[in-house]
Every structure is written in C-alpha cells, then in structure tokens.
Amino acid sequence: MKLKKSILLPFYWRNSCLYILDQKKLPFEKKYIRCTSYRDVIRCIIDMNIRGAPAIGIAAGYAFVLAIKEAKGSFNFYKFLKEKAEEIISSRPTAYNIFYCVNRIKEKILSLGNKKNNKEFLFKEALKEVKIIEEENRNALLKIVNYGVALIKNNSSVLTHCNTGPLACGDVGTALGIIIEAYHRGKIKNVYVDETRPYLQGARLTTLELEVAKVPYVLITDNMAAFVIKEKKVSCVIIGADRIARNGDTANKIGSYNLAVLCKYHKIPFYIAAPSSSIDNSIPSGRYIKIEMRPADEVKYINNQPITTKNAKVIHPAFDITDAKLITAIITEKGVFRYPYNFAKI
Amino acid sequence: MKLKKSILLPFYWRNSCLYILDQKKLPFEKKYIRCTSYRDVIRCIIDMNIRGAPAIGIAAGYAFVLAIKEAKGSFNFYKFLKEKAEEIISSRPTAYNIFYCVNRIKEKILSLGNKKNNKEFLFKEALKEVKIIEEENRNALLKIVNYGVALIKNNSSVLTHCNTGPLACGDVGTALGIIIEAYHRGKIKNVYVDETRPYLQGARLTTLELEVAKVPYVLITDNMAAFVIKEKKVSCVIIGADRIARNGDTANKIGSYNLAVLCKYHKIPFYIAAPSSSIDNSIPSGRYIKIEMRPADEVKYINNQPITTKNAKVIHPAFDITDAKLITAIITEKGVFRYPYNFAKI
Numbered sequence: 294m295k296l297k298k299s300i301l302l303p304f305y306w307r308n309s310c311l312y313i314l315d316q317k318k319l320p321f322e323k324k325y326i327r328c329t330s331y332r333d334v335i336r337c338i339i340d341m342n343i344r345g346a347p348a349i350g351i352a353a354g355y356a357f358v359l360a361i362k363e364a365k366g367s368f369n370f371y372k373f374l375k376e377k378a379e380e381i382i383s384s385r386p387t388a389y390n391i392f393y394c395v396n397r398i399k400e401k402i403l404s405l406g407n408k409k410n411n412k413e414f415l416f417k418e419a420l421k422e423v424k425i426i427e428e429e430n431r432n433a434l435l436k437i438v439n440y441g442v443a444l445i446k447n448n449s450s451v452l453t454h455c456n457t458g459p460l461a462c463g464d465v466g467t468a469l470g471i472i473i474e475a476y477h478r479g480k481i482k483n484v485y486v487d488e489t490r491p492y493l494q495g496a497r498l499t500t501l502e503l504e505v506a507k508v509p510y511v512l513i514t515d516n517m518a519a520f521v522i523k524e525k526k527v528s529c530v531i532i533g534a535d536r537i538a539r540n541g542d543t544a545n546k547i548g549s550y551n552l553a554v555l556c557k558y559h560k561i562p563f564y565i566a567a568p569s570s571s572i573d574n575s576i577p578s579g580r581y582i583k584i585e586m587r588p589a590d591e592v593k594y595i596n597n598q599p600i601t602t603k604n605a606k607v608i609h610p611a612f613d614i615t616d617a618k619l620i621t622a623i624i625t626e627k628g629v630f631r632y633p634y635n636f637a638k639i
Numbered sequence: 640m641k642l643k644k645s646i647l648l649p650f651y652w653r654n655s656c657l658y659i660l661d662q663k664k665l666p667f668e669k670k671y672i673r674c675t676s677y678r679d680v681i682r683c684i685i686d687m688n689i690r691g692a693p694a695i696g697i698a699a700g701y702a703f704v705l706a707i708k709e710a711k712g713s714f715n716f717y718k719f720l721k722e723k724a725e726e727i728i729s730s731r732p733t734a735y736n737i738f739y740c741v742n743r744i745k746e747k748i749l750s751l752g753n754k755k756n757n758k759e760f761l762f763k764e765a766l767k768e769v770k771i772i773e774e775e776n777r778n779a780l781l782k783i784v785n786y787g788v789a790l791i792k793n794n795s796s797v798l799t800h801c802n803t804g805p806l807a808c809g810d811v812g813t814a815l816g817i818i819i820e821a822y823h824r825g826k827i828k829n830v831y832v833d834e835t836r837p838y839l840q841g842a843r844l845t846t847l848e849l850e851v852a853k854v855p856y857v858l859i860t861d862n863m864a865a866f867v868i869k870e871k872k873v874s875c876v877i878i879g880a881d882r883i884a885r886n887g888d889t890a891n892k893i894g895s896y897n898l899a900v901l902c903k904y905h906k907i908p909f910y911i912a913a914p915s916s917s918i919d920n921s922i923p924s925g926r927y928i929k930i931e932m933r934p935a936d937e938v939k940y941i942n943n944q945p946i947t948t949k950n951a952k953v954i955h956p957a958f959d960i961t962d963a964k965l966i967t968a969i970i971t972e973k974g975v976f977r978y979p980y981n982f983a984k985i
Contacts, residue, residue, distance in 0.1 A: 320948045488938070488946070490836060490860035496947035504948060512953045514836035514938060515862035516894025520959040523896070548862025550869070554904045555897065592834070592860060598942040600834070601842035602666045602850060607858045613866040 301505065303348045303460045304355070306420075309362065311355045315342045316460060316494075320501040331360035331381065338384040338391075341492065345461020346535045346571055347430055350390025354423035356381050357398050362416045370410075374399050387544050387585045387612050389536040393570045398422045431464045433568045433626035441471030441531065441566050441624045442478060449475070449528040450483035452518060455546035456494040457533035457566065458502035467566040468531040469499060471624070473506045484510040485521050489546060491592045491609065515548050522559050530556050534567035534623075541617030541634030542579025543567075547610055553619040562621035569625045572636045579614035587611045647851065649694045649806045650701070652766075655708065657701045661688045662806060662840075666847040677706035677727065684730040684737075687838065691807020692881045692917055693776055696736025700769035702727050703744050708762045716756075720745050733890050733931045733958050735882040739916045744768045777810045779914045779972035787817030787877065787912050787970045788824060795821070795874040796829035798864060801892035802840040803879035803912065804848035813912040814877040815845060817970070819852045830856040831867050835892060837938045837955065861894050868905050876902050880913035880969075887963030887980030888925025889913075893956055899965040908967035915971045918982045925960035933957045 301323070304313045311334055312325040326342055328334045334356035337343050343352050360377040378395045385391055401422045402415055445451070451472055455461075458469035466473070475481045484503065489495035496512055503510045513521055521527060530552050536544040543549070543565050556563035576582060589607035593599055601607075623630045627639050647669070650659045657680055658671040672688055674680045680702035683689050689698050706723040724741045731737055747768045748761055791797070797818055801807075804815035812819070821827045830849065835841035842858055849856045859867055867873060876898050882890040889895070889911050902909035922928060935953035939945060947953075969976045973985050 321945070487862070488836070490834070490862060493946050496951070500948045500951045504950065510952065512938065512947055512951045514893070515860070516833070516836060516897050517954070517956065517959075519897035519900055520893060520956055521954075524956075547860070547866060551862050551865035551897070551901065554865055555900055558900045558904060592858065595941045595946065596944040598944065599667070600839050600941065601858055602846045604850065605842070605846045605858045606856065608863070608867075610863065610866055610870075613863075 301460055301502070303343055303345070303463055304352055306355060311352065311359065313337045313343045313352065314460070316344060316498060317342055319497050328359070330363060331356040331377065334359065335381060335384045344494070345456060346388045346390045346533065347462040347467070347568055348460065349385060349388055350394040350570065351423065351427055351430060351463050353381050353384070353391040354394035354398055354426055357395050358416065358419040358423055361402070361412065361419050364412055374402060385585065386583050387535050389573045390570050394423070394426055397426065427463065430568065434462055434465045434467065434470060436626035437467055437566050437568065437624055438465055438470040438474050440629050441564070442475045442480065444564065444622065444624065444629065445471070445475040445480045446528060447480050449481050450485070450525060451481055452485040452487070452521060452527045452530045452552070453499065454487040454495060454532045454548055454552055455489045456498040456502070458499060460498050460502060461533065467533045467568070469502060471531055471566055473503070473508055476508045483525065484508060485525070485527065486510050486512050487515045487518060487548065488512060489548060490515055494546070518552060519555050522555055522561065527561060529562040529564060531564040531566060534565045534571045535612055536582055537565070537567060537572045537623065538576045538578050538582060539574050539636055540578045541620060541623060541630070541632060543615045543620060543623070544579065544582045544584070544612045545615065547613050550613040550615045553615040557619055563619060564622055564624060565620055566624040569627050569639055572625070572639065574636055579616070582614060584613070585611045647806055647848070649689055649691070649809055650698055652701060657698065657705065659683045659689045659698065660806070662690060662844060663688055665843050674705070676709060677702040677723065680705065681727060681730045690840070691802060692734045692736045692879065693808040693813070693914055694806065695731060695734055696740040696916065697769065697773055697776060697809050699727050699730070699737040700740035700744055700772055703741050704762065704765040704769055707748070707758065707765050710758055720748060731931065732929050733881050735919045736916050740769070740772055743772065773809065776808070776914065780808055780811045780813065780816060782972035783813055783912050783914065783970055784811055784816040784820050786975050787910070788821045788826065790910065790968065790970065790975065791817070791821040791826045792874060793826050795827050796831070796871060797827055798831040798833070798867060798873045798876045798898070799845065800833040800841060800878045800894055800898055801835045802844040802848070804845060806844050806848060807879065813879045813914070815848060817877055817912055819849070819854055822854045829871065830854060831871070831873065832856050832858050833861045833864060833894065834858060835894060836861055840892070864898060865901050868901055868907065873907060875908040875910060877910040877912060880911050880917045881958055882928055883911070883913060883918045883969065884922045884924050884928060885920050885982055886924045887966060887969060887976070887978060888928070889961045889966060889969070890925065890928045890930070890958045891961065893959050896959040896961045899961040903965050909965060910968055910970060911966055912970040915973050915985055918971070918985065920982055925962070928960060930959070931957045
C-alpha cells in the first residue's frame with residue numbers, strides 16, 4: 294500500500310494532555326489547542342475545532358481519560374462514570390463513534406471492579422484502552438481502504454463530500470483514503486471535491502489533504518455536483534458516515550442525501566465508507582437518528598463576515614439521512630455490505 | 640394584485656446616463672454606479688454588478704443606446720451597429736435577453752433607413768425603443784406572476800434558487816414575483832431560499848427582497864435542498880431562466896439542474912418562470928447553449944477572503960442546463976407551457 298501518512302495529525306497525546314489541531318483555522322494556519330481537561334476536549338468537539346466521526350470518537354475517548362484523571366476526592370464511582378460519559382456523548386449526538394469509544398472505556402473501567410478507588414491505575418487503564426481503540430481504528434481504516442479500492446473501476450472520475458481523510462479519521466481516512474490510494478494505484482483520473490457548506494470542510498480540508506497526498510483534484514460548489522456528475526461523467530460518489538442504522542440508513546454531513554439522489558438519477562454508484570464503529574445496531578432505521586441542529590450564524594457568517602441580511606432566518610441541520618436503498622454499498626473493515634443491509638451480526 | 644414595488648431598482652436612466660445598482664455590495668451597501676459609456680454598462684454586466692436575465696437584457700439595451708450616443712465622426716453605419724451589438728451581446732453569452740433586446744433596437748434603427756446620419760435622432764429612437772421594451776417587460780412580468788400564482792396550491796411550501804425578483808427583472812420579478820404574490824394571497828406558508836453559491840444571490844438578494852416585500856422565509860445552503868424538500872415537505876420549486884431552447888431545455892444559474900433532479904425524485908413540480916424573450920427558438924436543444932465559465936476566484940474567495948488553499952483548482956460554470964422532461968411547466972407571459980415543449984409559434 295502506497296498510502297502516505299498526512300503530515301497533519303488531527304490530535305496527539307503528550308504529557309497527559311490532548312493536543313487538538315484547530316481545523317477551523319485550516320488551511321491557513323496550523324495551530325494545536327492544548328486540552329488539559331475533558332471539558333476542553335468537549336469544547337473543541339462542539340466548536341468543531343475537531344470533526345469527523347472516527348477522529349472525534351477517539352478524541353472523546355481521550356476526554357473520558359482526562360475526566361478520570363481529573364476526578365477528585367471521594368465520589369460515587371458508577372455515578373461519576375455515567376455522568377461524565379453522558380456529558381461527553383452529548384457534545385455531538387449524531388456521531389455514534391463517540392458513544393462507542395466512551396462506552397467501551399467505561400465498560401473497561403467497570404470491569405476492573407475492585408480497583409475502583411485507585412484513580413491513577415484507572416487513568417492508566419483508560420489510556421491503555423483508548424490507545425488500543427486507536428490501533429484498531431488504524432487497522433480498520435487500512436482494511437476499509439483496501440475493500441474500497443477494489444470497488445473503484447479503472448479510469449474513474451470520483452466525487453466526494455466533506456472531509457474523510459486523516460484529519461477526520463485520525464489515520465489514513467475512509468472515503469478520502471480510498472480515493473487517495475486508488476489514485477496512486479492508477480485507477481482514478483479525476484477527483485471532484487464539494488466545498489461542503491456551511492463549514493467548507495471540502496474547500497478547506499479535503500483540498501489540503503489531497504495536496505499533501507499529491508492527488509490532483511477539482512474543487513466545486515455543492516450545487517455544481519449535478520452538473521459535474523452529468524457533464525464530466527462522474528463514475529461514482531464516495532463519502533463517509535457519522536452514524537449508520539441497522540437497516541443501512543446513513544447519517545452524514547448535510548448534502549450527502551442530495552448526492553445520493555443525484556447518483557440514483559444518473560445511475561452511478563453511491564458508496565459509504567466507514568468503520569463498523571459507526572454502525573448503531575440499536576436503531577432500526579434512520580428515523581431514530583437525531584439530527585443535530587447547529588447555530589444559524591455558522592451559515593450567516595464566513596470568515597467572521599456576514600453573507601446575508603442581519604435578520605435572515607436560517608436553519609442549519611448539520612447532517613441528513615440517506616435512505617439505505619439509495620446506497621450502493623457500505624464499505625467497512627468487516628467487508629462490503631449491500632442492500633438490504635443487515636448488520637445485526639457484526 | 641397586491642404586489643408591492645421593491646424600493647430597490649436595479650437601474651434607472653437619468654440625464655443620458657444609466658445608473659446601475661451595485662448588487663455585489665448588497666445587502667450591506669446601496670450604491671449606484673454611474674454609466675456614461677456603453678462600455679461602463681458592459682463592465683457592470685461582466686463583473687456581475689447587475690445580473691438576472693431580464694434586467695441585464697434591458698441594461699444591455701441601454702448600453703446600445705449609449706453606444707449610438709457615443710458614435711463619433713463619419714462611420715460605416717451597418718458595420719458600427721453590428722460591431723457594437725456583438726460586443727455587448729458577448730458580455731454574457733448565456734443570456735438570450737441581451738441578444739433579444741440589443742437586436743431589437745438594432746433592427747429598429749436599421750428600419751429607419753435614410754435617417755442614419757442623424758445621430759441625435761437615432762439615439763432618441765433607440766431610447767424610445769428600449770423604453771417600450773421596459774414597458775413590455777413590466778406587462779409580461781405581471782402576466783407571468785398571475786399565471787404562476789394560479790399554479791401554486793393552497794398551503795404550499797416553496798423553494799427557490801438564485802434571485803428572480805425586482806433586482807433581477809427590472810420589475811416585479813418572475814419566480815420570486817410569483818412567490819411574493821402567492822404569499823400575499825395566502826397560498827404559501829413557507830418559503831425556502833437557497834443561498835446560491837458562489838455568488839450568494841439567494842443569501843444576499845432574495846432574502847433582502849423578501850424582507851422588503853414582508854414575506855417570511857428560511858435561508859438554507861444549497862446542499863440542504865434535498866433535506867428540506869424531504870423533511871419539510873416542500874410542495875414545489877420555482878426558479879427563473881437565462882435561456883430556454885426550442886425543446887424546453889433550460890439554462891439557469893448553476894444548481895438549477897440539481898434542484899430539478901431532486902424534484903423528480905421527490906415527485907414534486909419543478910417550475911420555470913421567465914419572459915418569452917428568454918426563449919431562443921433558434922436552438923433546438925440545450926446542447927447548443929454555451930455555458931459561460933467564470934473565474935475560479937469567484938469560488939475561492941468570499942468577501943475578498945480565501946476559503947480554500949491557494950493552489951486549489953476550481954471550475955466555475957455559471958449555469959447549467961435542465962432537461963425539458965424534468966420541467967413540470969414553463970410559465971411565460973404567453974401562457975403556461977408543458978412537456979413536450981413547442982415554442983416554435985411564439
């Protein structure tokens with residue numbers, strides 16, 4: 294595998310602090326935010342300094358580690374773990390990865406039983422667990438990339454949305470990892486990148502990551518996707534996922550459903566690439582996924598400058614749900630799944 | 640008809656000058672650019688200080704009037720008219736209205752035959768003709784609005800794209816005129832406005848015009864359209880047109896084709912509202928419409944600030960083509976046309 298590791302790590306752990314790359318400042322400035330408290334991490338997740346389901350899942354895991362480190366005095370152990378876990382999970386309710394990582398560390402700590410009053414020990418065990426999750430994440434991403442590249446036909450033109458590279462995943466990436474690897478294996482001739490309003494993750498992050506990976510690309514506004522798919526003969530669309538329901542319905546960055554409909558109409562494949570930790574078997578369909586509504590000002594301002602009238606009323610759903618039947622395949626580290634999806638066993 | 644005239648005129652003629660409202664500065668600043676020469680008007684059209692097919696058609700007509708006024712010394716009359724007309728028309732090749740208005744004034748002047756050396760007389764005749772076109776435009780728009788309102792069902796939620804109000808049309812507007820009037824007649828409960836990247840005509844202009852007209856609305860990013868159509872149960876999409884081919888294929892602001900596909904998938908009507916001067920019977924289909932490719936920096940910068948990497952490669956098609964079969968009806972002042980379109984007789 295020729296994958297080059299991006300020079301841009303979304304976060305790193307050093308001296309019991311989590312350093313989070315401020316992705317809101319990219320591509321113009323590279324600055325890491327030092328998080329000494331779990332609440333610093335929560336703030337970074339809420340404010341979208343870090344984003345991307347796999348990356349925020351692991352960052353949330355580190356937040357939980359920090360919360361354990363910060364625990365002071367005597368306390369109700371079970372209540373403490375439950376409360377902190379809930380507080381961290383609520384930072385991005387749509388992302389199942391946060392739920393997955395935080396709960397896994399919680400279960401690990403609970404399994405230690407009688408050591409519960411040795412906080413230093415618990416902290417180290419929690420840290421060990423999040424590092425295991427990180428390693429599993431890396432291995433999962435490498436598998437996803439391999440499964441995904443196999444689906445890409447030679448001489449393809451692909452379109453992607455939002456950002457699903459190393460910055461989003463803490464490692465090689467999901468959808469963008471597939472695109473980068475398929476390009477370097479000579480299977481892709483054109484890459485189109487949606488700018489991804491309102492946060493412009495495509496314009497700010499995916500472009501940067503493709504430049505780092507030496508993959509030529511063309512940036513478009515989101516509303517050019519239909520034109521490009523038709524006129525430039527796009528072969529397929531590949532994107533990531535924030536949460537996948539048991540039936541395959543997928544929550545992802547706003548605009549994903551739009552692309553799925555375009556693929557259906559133009560009869561080209563629409564692929565989702567995500568680690569299986571994004572699959573939430575507890576919900577039967579997308580109707581049960583809560584869509585996070587974010588502040589209107591994130592639409593009304595770009596680079597702190599207004600783009601509309603002062604009184605403009607705005608809605609800002611951060612995600613949308615794509616019906617399972619519009620998804621050609623969901624690429625996970627456990628294999629490639631197709632409609633009708635049945636994840637009950639994984 | 641309860642239509643309120645917008646306080647924002649896209650242009651006005653005074654003392655042999657055309658004053659063009661700088662729409663690039665809206666909604667933050669209201670400033671008119673004084674055009675004393677036809678080339679000033681061309682520059683405003685190219686730089687998009689004025690936009691909207693009907694408005695730039697008439698502005699181009701005034702440009703032609705100014706060109707005649709500016710003619711100096713002895714000159715080849717036919718060659719002069721032909722050259723100036725071509726120069727003006729090339730400012731926005733996709734907009735048929737420019738071609739229509741300029742050619743009509745040219746034909747008018749040519750019909751005057753032996754008066755061709757009396758420039759003052761020709762100038763006045765040209766001015767008279769453009770004022771007739773303006774009056775016809777107003778009457779056409781009022782008819783379009785009436786035809787359009789009749790198509791809107793009670794209790795509708797509508798979505799629109801770009802800007803098709805008074806600023807775009809020089810009068811009550813096309814698609815937005817219909818929406819405003821239908822709202823005031825109590826037929827519409829929700830209006831959704833696409834921000835319309837890259838120029839943000841929806842966010843900057845349509846919002847402003849709806850506020851002037853006292854119509855509540857919700858602004859969305861373009862990639863939210865599919866979500867809103869599905870989740871908010873949008874009843875129909877109504878937009879304008881820049882050029883309509885004989886078979887009904889329609890060129891309009893980039894993103895229009897995207898919406899047409901969404902309407903098809905969600906089984907809701909997709910309406911085009913435009914004066915018949917936007918119909919180009921000389922071209923059999925959309926394949927013959929030249930799509931204007933505009934500068935990359937219009938995508939890469941918002942309010943003069945970069946939104947992507949310095950080296951990002953961008954394409955910027957200003958328009959796209961919607962297949963006639965995706966259009967439920969084309970609303971003109973000559974009536975409502977449906978697939979298969981046959982405009983040969985109008």
